[in-house]
Amino acid sequence: MQKPDGTWRFCFENPLITDAYMLILLRTLEYRNEKIIKQITDRIRSQQSPDGLWRVYSNEEPANLSATIQAYTALLYSRYYKSNDDKLQPAREFIIKNGGLKEADLITKVFLAMNGLYMWPDVPIDPAILFSLPLTAPINQYDISSYARGHFAPVLLMMDAKKKLTSKYTPDLSELYINGDESSQLEEWVNLFSLLNIRDYYSQLKKENLLSYIQSHIEPDGTLLSYSLTTIFMIYALLTNGYSRDSDVIQNAMNSLMKMFCETDETLHLQNSPSTTWDTSLILYTLLEAGVPVNHTSILRGSQFLLNQQHTKYGDWAVHNPNVLPGGWGFSIGNTIHPDIDDTQAALRTVAHFYQMNPSYQTSYERGLTWLLSMQNDDGGWAAFEKNTNRFIIGNLPIKYAKDALIDPSTPDLTGRTIEFLGRFHGLNYKHPSIKKAVNWLWQNQEQNGSWYGRWGVCYLYGTWAAITGLIASGIDPTHNRVQKAKNWLLSIQNDDGGWGESCESDEKRKYVALKESTPSQTAWALNALTVISDQPTFEMKRAAEWLLNHKKTNYPTGAGLPGAFYIRYHSYPYIWPLLGLVHFYKKFTS
Numbered sequence: 001m002q003k004p005d006g007t008w009r010f011c012f013e014n015p016l017i018t019d020a021y022m023l024i025l026l027r028t029l030e031y032r033n034e035k036i037i038k039q040i041t042d043r044i045r046s047q048q049s050p051d052g053l054w055r056v057y058s059n060e061e062p063a064n065l066s067a068t069i070q071a072y073t074a075l076l077y078s079r080y081y082k083s084n085d086d087k088l089q090p091a092r093e094f095i096i097k098n099g100g101l102k103e104a105d106l107i108t109k110v111f112l113a114m115n116g117l118y119m120w121p122d123v124p125i126d127p128a129i130l131f132s133l134p135l136t137a138p139i140n141q142y143d144i145s146s147y148a149r150g151h152f153a154p155v156l157l158m159m160d161a162k163k164k165l166t167s168k169y170t171p172d173l174s175e176l177y178i179n180g181d182e183s184s185q186l187e188e189w190v191n192l193f194s195l196l197n198i199r200d201y202y203s204q205l206k207k208e209n210l211l212s213y214i215q216s217h218i219e220p221d222g223t224l225l226s227y228s229l230t231t232i233f234m235i236y237a238l239l240t241n242g243y244s245r246d247s248d249v250i251q252n253a254m255n256s257l258m259k260m261f262c263e264t265d266e267t268l269h270l271q272n273s274p275s276t277t278w279d280t281s282l283i284l285y286t287l288l289e290a291g292v293p294v295n296h297t298s299i300l301r302g303s304q305f306l307l308n309q310q311h312t313k314y315g316d317w318a319v320h321n322p323n324v325l326p327g328g329w330g331f332s333i334g335n336t337i338h339p340d341i342d343d344t345q346a347a348l349r350t351v352a353h354f355y356q357m358n359p360s361y362q363t364s365y366e367r368g369l370t371w372l373l374s375m376q377n378d379d380g381g382w383a384a385f386e387k388n389t390n391r392f393i394i395g396n397l398p399i400k401y402a403k404d405a406l407i408d409p410s411t412p413d414l415t416g417r418t419i420e421f422l423g424r425f426h427g428l429n430y431k432h433p434s435i436k437k438a439v440n441w442l443w444q445n446q447e448q449n450g451s452w453y454g455r456w457g458v459c460y461l462y463g464t465w466a467a468i469t470g471l472i473a474s475g476i477d478p479t480h481n482r483v484q485k486a487k488n489w490l491l492s493i494q495n496d497d498g499g500w501g502e503s504c505e506s507d508e509k510r511k512y513v514a515l516k517e518s519t520p521s522q523t524a525w526a527l528n529a530l531t532v533i534s535d536q537p538t539f540e541m542k543r544a545a546e547w548l549l550n551h552k553k554t555n556y557p558t559g560a561g562l563p564g565a566f567y568i569r570y571h572s573y574p575y576i577w578p579l580l581g582l583v584h585f586y587k588k589f590t591s
Contacts, residue, residue, distance in 0.1 A: 006301035007280045007333075010571035011262035011271065014561065015056045015067060016047050018270040020074035021111060021232050022257065027077040027169040028115065029245060029254075036268060041078040043267035044071050045087070052090025057504040057557055057567050059515070065098050066108040066565065069176075073117070076171035083171070092175075100178030105565060107229075110155050114236045116164035117173050141213075142319045143394060145408040146338065146385045149316070150217065150230040154237035157210045163240040211241070217316075221259075221334035222252030228260050228272050256334065272561075276333045277309050279572040281346035286580045294353045303354060303361075306347045310364055311339045317375070320387040324374040327367030341382045341414050342456065344372050345421040352425045369426065372418065373434060380437030381410020381445075382418045384456070404455070404563055412445055412452035416466030423473030430474045439474055442467050443482060450485035451512065458522070458558045458567065459506040464490065465525035472532040487533050490526050491540055498543030499523035499551070507563045520551045520574045521558040524581030531581075537589040545585050548578045 002008055023040045031037070049055055053063035054071045072091045075081040081088055095101070101109065101118055112118035141149055158164070214234055217225055224230040231253050243250055261268045284302045292299060311326045315337035318324075328339025329347040348368045354361035375387050383389065390409040419438045422428040430439045446452055446467070447460070454463030468486055472478060494500060499518025506513045515522075527544040534541065551574075559568030 002298050002301065004301075006298075006303075006305035007276050008283050008302075008572065009274070009276050010279050011264060011269065012273060012275040013262075013264070013269060013557075013569040013571060014272050015566055016044055016054060016074075017067070017070050017107075017566070018228050018232075018272050019043050019268075020070040021229065022270045023074045024077045024111075024115060025232050025235065027079075028165055028167045030167060030169075037078060038080070039266070039268040040270070041075065041080050043264070043269050044074055046265065046267055047071070048087075048091075052087065053094050054091070056565060058555070059503060059505070062098075063094060064564075065095065065103055066105040069095055069101060069104050069108055069112075073112070073171065073173065076173075077169050079169065083175070095176050096178060100176045101173065102178065107151070107565075111233075112173075114155070114158055114164060114233070116166045116170060120159055120162040142316065142386075143389065143391045144406050145389055146316050147225070147227070147408075148406050149213070150225040150227060151233060153210050153213045153217075154224070154230070154233035157207065157214070157237040158240055160206065165236055165240055207241075210237075214238070217337065218249065218253075219334045219336055222249070222254075222256040223260075223334055224253075225338050226273055226330065226332045226335040228257055228270050231257055272566075273332050273335075275331060275570065275572070277306075277329060277335070278331050278343055278346065279570070279576075280305060281329070281343065281350060282576050283572065285346065285349040286576050286583070288350065288353060289580060290583045294357075299350075299353075303350050306350055307360065307364055309333070309347070310368060311336060313337050315339065317386050320389065321374055324371055325367060327364075327369075327371035328375075329368070338385065339371075340385050341372065341375055341418060342384065344368055345418050348372065349421060349425060373422075376434055376438070377410045379410055380439075380441035381412075381415040382438070383408040383410050384414060410441060410445075411455035412442060412463040413454040413456055413466040415442060416452070416463070416468070416470030418470070420466070420470040420473040423470070423475065428474070430476060435474050439471060439476065442471060446482060446486070449512070450482070450487075450489035452486075453510070454560070456560055457525075458502055458504050458560055460512045461490075461500055461502045461522045461525050462558070462560075465529040468529040469532050478533045478535070483533060487530065490529060494526070494540055494544070498540075498547040500526040500544075501556075504557060504560070504567050507560055507567075515556065517554065517556070518547060518551075519554045519556055519558055520548065521570075521577045523547055523551070524577035527581045528577075528584055531585050531588055537585070541585065545582060548582055551578060 019040050023037065026037060047054060049063065054067040056064050056067050068091050072088060072095065075088060076083060083092060101112060109118050113120050214224065214237065219226050224234040235250055235253050238250060239245065260271050260274055262271055280302055284299060287299065288294065309329055311328050311330065313336055314326055317339065328344040330339050331343050348365060351361055351365045351368065355365050376382055377388055386408050390407050394406050415438050419435055422435060428435050430436050451460040452463035452467040453460060454466060464486055468483065471483065476483065493512065493514060495518045497518055500522045501515035501518040502522055503513040503515040523544055527541060527548065530541050553574045555569060557567035557569040558573060559570050561568060
C-alpha cells in the first residue's frame with residue numbers, strides 16, 4: 001500500500017461540514033464542473049440517516065442540528081434538491097422544531113453570515129482589534145489556540161464591515177428564522193470580545209493586521225495552515241476585501257482544495273487535513289515494532305520522507321517558546337509552519353532507529369527532541385500545538401466547548417504518548433525533571449474511576465491507554481495503586497465479545513459511554529495498556545487478542561476534533577493499532 005514517495009495515504013474522513021462548505025463555495029464561485037458538484041452532492045446525501053437527518057457519528061441522538069443545517073443548505077445550493085423535496089422535508093421540519101438557524105453552533109452561523117444567510121452581530125467592541133493588540137495586552141491573539149486563530153482571522157476580516165458573498169445559487173432560508181431571529185446576534189461573539197477593554201486607535205490597524213496574519217500563514221501549497229475549512233474561510237475573506245477570483249492566491253487555494261478530496265464510493269469527500277504524515281509515521285513505527293528490518297526498502301523510503309517533512313521554519317509556536325530552533329513535524333504534507341507535539345513524537349520513533357547510522361538523521365533527531373522537550377507546558381503536560389496557551393479567562397467563557405476550541409491546554413493523551421516515547425526511545429524516566437513534572441500532571445488529572453480523558457481520540461479509552469503506557473515507560477511500578485485502578489476500570493468495561501467500544505457521546509458528556517459494538521482501535525488501545533501493566537497474559541487479554549485477530553472493520557469514528565461537532569474515521573487505524581497491540585502482546589508473552 002506504500003506510495004513511491006515513501007508515504008501511505010489514507011482518507012481522513014471527517015463530518016460533512018467540509019463537503020457542505022466546499023459545495024457552497026463552488027456554487028458561489030459558479031464553478032464549471034458539474035461532475036464534481038454532483039459527486040459532492042451525492043456524498044452529502046449518502047451521509048443522511050434513515051430518518052432524513054444528519055449526524056456527526058452514527059449513534060448520535062438526537063440528530064445533529066448544525067450538521068443538518070449544513071447539509072440542508074448545501075443541497076439547496078446544489079440545485080439538485082429544493083426545499084419542498086420529500087428527501088429534505090424531515091431536515092426542514094427538524095431545523096424548525098429545534099429553534100431554527102439561531103440554535104446552530106458558532107461555526108455554522110458564521111459561515112451562513114459569510115454567505116448572506118444570517119445576520120452578522122453588533123458587537124460592542126470590534127473583535128478584529130484582537131489581532132492588533134501587543135503581547136503585553138491582557139488578552140491578545142496568541143492567547144487563543146492556533147487553530148482558532150486560523151479560523152478567526154478570515155471571519156473577522158468580513159465581520160467588521162458585515163460583508164457577504166452571494167450568487168444566483170444563494171437559497172432563501174427565511175423560513176428557518178424562528179421567532180424573529182433575523183435580527184438576533186451571535187451571542188458567543190459578544191461573550192468573547194466584550195471582555196476586551198482597548199483603545200480606539202488600535203482599530204486603524206485591524207484590517208492590515210488581519211490581512212498580514214492571513215498572508216503570513218498561507219502554506220506553499222496555497223492553503224491557510226493546511227486546513228480546508230480555514231482555506232475556504234480565507235477565500236471568502238479575500239474575495240470580499242478586494243482580491244480577484246483570478247488572483248494567484250485564490251487560484252492556488254482552490255487548486256489545493258481540489259487536491260484534498262478523497263474518493264469514497266464514487267463520491268467526493270473533502271478532507272479537512274489529509275493525514276499523510278501522521279499515517280506514515282505511525283505505520284513506519286508499527287512495522288519496525290513488528291520486526292521489519294530497519295534497512296528494508298519500505299522503511300528507508302518512508303524514513304526519507306519523514307526527514308524531508310521536518311520543519312525548518314518558525315511558526316506561531318515560537319511566540320511562547322522563542323529560544324529553540326524549529327524541529328517539529330506537522331500532520332499533513334503541506335504543513336510547514338504548524339507543527340504539533342503528537343506528530344513530532346510519532347516521527348521521532350522512526351528517526352530514532354537511524355540515529356547511529358546516518359549523520360543527517362542524528363541531526364534531525366536531536367533537533368526534533370530538543371523542540372519536543374521545549375514545548376512542555378509549565379504545568380508539566382504537553383498540549384497539541386503551542387506552549388502555555390491555557391488562559392483561564394478564555395477557557396471559561398460562556399461559549400460551548402471553549403476549552404476545546406479556544407485554548408490549547410495540556411492533555412492526558414498527548415502527555416502520555418510523549419513521555420512513552422521519551423521513556424522507551426530516549427531512556428528518560430520519572431527521575432528526570434521533565435518526566436517527573438509530566439507524571440505528576442497525569443496523576444493530578446486522573447479521573448475518579450481510574451481513567452483519563454483523551455482529547456484527540458475517542459475518548460477515555462484513548463486517554464487511559466496513552467497515560468498508562470506513558471507512566472509505565474517512565475518507570476512507574478505497574479503495581480502502583482493508581483495504575484491498578486486504571487486496569488480495573490479497563491476490565492470493567494470490556495465487552496462480552498472480548499473487545500472494547502466507546503461512543504463519541506463520551507466526548508460530549510465528559511463521562512464514559514459504552515458503544516454497543518467493539519472497534520479495532522479501541523480494543524487495541526485497551527489490550528496495549530493491559531499488556532504493559534501485566535506480568536502474564538490474562539484470560540481477558542487473550543480474548544482481546546483473539547478478537548483483534550478475527551475483527552471486522554468498523555465505520556465508527558475513533559478520532560476526535562471537537563466535541564459534538566467533529567469526529568474522524570481514520571482509514572489507517574484498523575491496520576495500525578491492531579497490529580501494534582498484537583505485536584506488543586505476543587512479544588511480551590511468547591518466547
